[in-house]
Amino acid sequence: MNTRWMRRSVDGVFITLTGFAALLILAMLAAILGNIVLHGWERLSFEFLFSAPRQGMTEGGIFPAIFGTLLVVLLMTLAGVPLGVAVAIYFSEYADRGSWLYRWSRQAVNNLAGVPSIVFGLFGLGFFVQFAGRGIDHALYGGRLTFGQPALIWAALTMAILTLPVVIVSVEEALRTVPQSLRDASSALGATRAQTIFRVVLPQAMSGVLTGGILAVGRGAGEVAPILFVGAAYFLPHLPSSLNDQFMHLGYHVFVLSTQSPDVEATKPLLYATVSVLLGLTFLLNLVAIAIRTRLRLAAAGNR
Amino acid sequence: MSATTQTPALPAVREQLALRRRADRWVQRLITLAAVVAISLIALIFMFVGRESLPVFFSEEIHKEVTLNTLFLPQNYGIPEAPLPYVWQPVSEVPKYSLMPLLLGTLKVTLVAMAFAAPLGILAAIFSTEFAPRWLRESIKPVIELLAGIPSVVLGFFALIVLASIIQDQFQFDFRLNAINAGIALGLAVVPIIFTISEDALSSVPRSYRNASAALGATPWQTAWRVVLPAALPGIFAGLVLGFGRAVGETMIVLMASGNAAITSWNFTESVRTLSASVAAELAEVVFGSAHYHVLFFIGTLLFVITFILNWIGTVTVARLRRRLAGADR
Numbered sequence: 001m002n003t004r005w006m007r008r009s010v011d012g013v014f015i016t017l018t019g020f021a022a023l024l025i026l027a028m029l030a031a032i033l034g035n036i037v038l039h040g041w042e043r044l045s046f047e048f049l050f051s052a053p054r055q056g057m058t059e060g061g062i063f064p065a066i067f068g069t070l071l072v073v074l075l076m077t078l079a080g081v082p083l084g085v086a087v088a089i090y091f092s093e094y095a096d097r098g099s100w101l102y103r104w105s106r107q108a109v110n111n112l113a114g115v116p117s118i119v120f121g122l123f124g125l126g127f128f129v130q131f132a133g134r135g136i137d138h139a140l141y142g143g144r145l146t147f148g149q150p151a152l153i154w155a156a157l158t159m160a161i162l163t164l165p166v167v168i169v170s171v172e173e174a175l176r177t178v179p180q181s182l183r184d185a186s187s188a189l190g191a192t193r194a195q196t197i198f199r200v201v202l203p204q205a206m207s208g209v210l211t212g213g214i215l216a217v218g219r220g221a222g223e224v225a226p227i228l229f230v231g232a233a234y235f236l237p238h239l240p241s242s243l244n245d246q247f248m249h250l251g252y253h254v255f256v257l258s259t260q261s262p263d264v265e266a267t268k269p270l271l272y273a274t275v276s277v278l279l280g281l282t283f284l285l286n287l288v289a290i291a292i293r294t295r296l297r298l299a300a301a302g303n304r
Numbered sequence: 305m306s307a308t309t310q311t312p313a314l315p316a317v318r319e320q321l322a323l324r325r326r327a328d329r330w331v332q333r334l335i336t337l338a339a340v341v342a343i344s345l346i347a348l349i350f351m352f353v354g355r356e357s358l359p360v361f362f363s364e365e366i367h368k369e370v371t372l373n374t375l376f377l378p379q380n381y382g383i384p385e386a387p388l389p390y391v392w393q394p395v396s397e398v399p400k401y402s403l404m405p406l407l408l409g410t411l412k413v414t415l416v417a418m419a420f421a422a423p424l425g426i427l428a429a430i431f432s433t434e435f436a437p438r439w440l441r442e443s444i445k446p447v448i449e450l451l452a453g454i455p456s457v458v459l460g461f462f463a464l465i466v467l468a469s470i471i472q473d474q475f476q477f478d479f480r481l482n483a484i485n486a487g488i489a490l491g492l493a494v495v496p497i498i499f500t501i502s503e504d505a506l507s508s509v510p511r512s513y514r515n516a517s518a519a520l521g522a523t524p525w526q527t528a529w530r531v532v533l534p535a536a537l538p539g540i541f542a543g544l545v546l547g548f549g550r551a552v553g554e555t556m557i558v559l560m561a562s563g564n565a566a567i568t569s570w571n572f573t574e575s576v577r578t579l580s581a582s583v584a585a586e587l588a589e590v591v592f593g594s595a596h597y598h599v600l601f602f603i604g605t606l607l608f609v610i611t612f613i614l615n616w617i618g619t620v621t622v623a624r625l626r627r628r629l630a631g632a633d634r
């Protein structure tokens with residue numbers, strides 16, 4: 001009797017401990033969010049969101065940074081999502097699971113997801129700016145420096161590669177929830193494989209494509225390390241107007257403002273407000289993606 | 305087909321069918337090409353980052369300033385200002401490129417992050433799969449995914465402005481920004497990875513294991529700790545390996561919260577400079593094609609190779625676990 005009571009209380013202690021660990025993670029998340037929202041709230045205003053910085057970043061707003069961030073992720077999506085969808089279609093519809101191409105490309109995507117973001121920055125500089133950019137300059141502009149420098153387009157393409165695994169995983173997950181019977185029915189009606197995929201399977205998996213795009217945007221909007229050398233600028237008097245312009249970026253803005261400000265206390269309210277905008281943007285996107293994904297998961301459970 | 309062979313429209317139909325078949329084949333080719341592109345991207349990354357680090361190995365010109373020996377072995381600079389054998393001081397009259405302080409810094413910060421994140425992530429995963437009621441489990445997972453969605457620059461900001469002050473007030477270390485501060489912030493970025501992969505591994509352990517254990521009279525904790533956890537161990541190991549890889553390569557958090565002083569010591573309360581942070585901080589100001597430039601790309605290649613190996617170990621372990629447990633019945 002006594003040992004049983006002992007065992008039960010030991011059990012209780014350990015189970016409580018695991019619960020405490022889970023609680024601690026949630027509490028830290030809440031503390032971070034709470035701190036940022038609480039401090040960021042007071043400075044947020046319509047003017048802050050829609051005007052340019054003034055007085056060496058201690059006054060005014062962050063519109064150029066918001067604009068630049070949105071522009072980069074938009075271009076990134078245009079470049080990355082189609083490729084990601086194509087790879088996902090290959091994985092789920094075409095690949096022969098035993099083939100070397102399947103195994104290698106699967107491993108490549110897994111590894112791509114693990115490449116440190118700073119290495120993407122080096123790659124962007126070495127490949128896009130210096131190789132592709134200089135190449136274009138020599139071929140089309142007679143060597144005049146046009147694309148061979150840090151630019152919007154190169155940042156967007158670097159980001160597109162960085163977020164590719166995110167897109168692939170989401171789209172593939174969604175493709176897998178499409179019942180096989182739909183594919184069979186489509187082939188039975190005489191549709192070719194391509195017709196089946198583009199007119200039957202893909203429309204069914206549209207939510208997955210959407211989730212993938214949203215998650216990629218959420219990730220891309222927050223990454224700073226890859227764009228450090230590939231086009232982000234601390235301050236620009238004009239909004240970027242062409243693909244080879246530099247741009248301002250929310251995350252980069254936070255980085256510079258918090259590490260290189262001459263007067264930390266003066267910029268603090270502004271900094272907090274900028275962080276809340278960045279956090280609000282990425283969180284909103286993630287929330288939407290998680291909501292779609294949860295619905296998808298439930299639907300998948302229903303199909304089985 | 306034989307029924308339609310009599311109709312006059314046959315050539316047109318056949319042509320259309322051939323067209324469709326050709327289109328079908330082209331789509332297949334294009335889609336397969338996408339897989340080839342995925343492979344070539346990772347190869348391109350390695351090639352183009354690696355290419356810029358080649359001079360460190362082979363260029364006579366660069367060897368006047370830096371060789372593999374000066375990167376890794378103790379040096380005697382023969383100057384009273386720098387009596388230390390390992391110094392990272394690329395911008396000075398006599399540039400000193402020892403990677404040792406950076407490697408040590410990376411290791412220190414990563415160890416703190418893992419010591420913080422591993423127990424938290426694993427215990428929380430055990431709670432989620434073994435003890436939490438279903439509704440709670442379904443809400444813990446998305447919330448921790450949300451934590452993964454916090455940009456690292458925001459975590460870095462938080463560690464720099466808030467966490468560092470808290471730690472400073474509590475412990476009065478000599479350096480406000482130190483390995484512990486950066487490590488904890490880094491741990492916050494690693495927790496979701498360890499949690500998610502451990503959670504997957506634990507929940508893929510078949511129900512029959514738990515039932516068998518309970519039938520033998522084990523308590524819920526005994527079942528979780530001695531039956532479920534050992535069965536899922538490879539998956540948890542993979543989570544730790546992938547988390548470690550993320551910590552090694554993470555840049556913005558350590559760049560903002562670690563103080564960035566390249567000190568060679570095992571003291572965790574001193575400022576540290578990591579490999580990734582050095583690249584981020586120095587590349588923008590470096591002379592194109594200089595020894596310093598190539599050394600920074602060498603660091604990038606090193607990071608690529610380290611994380612590549614860790615990732616490979618991680619994914620192989622997960623795949624093996626999945627195969628092993630797939631046969632057992634739920």
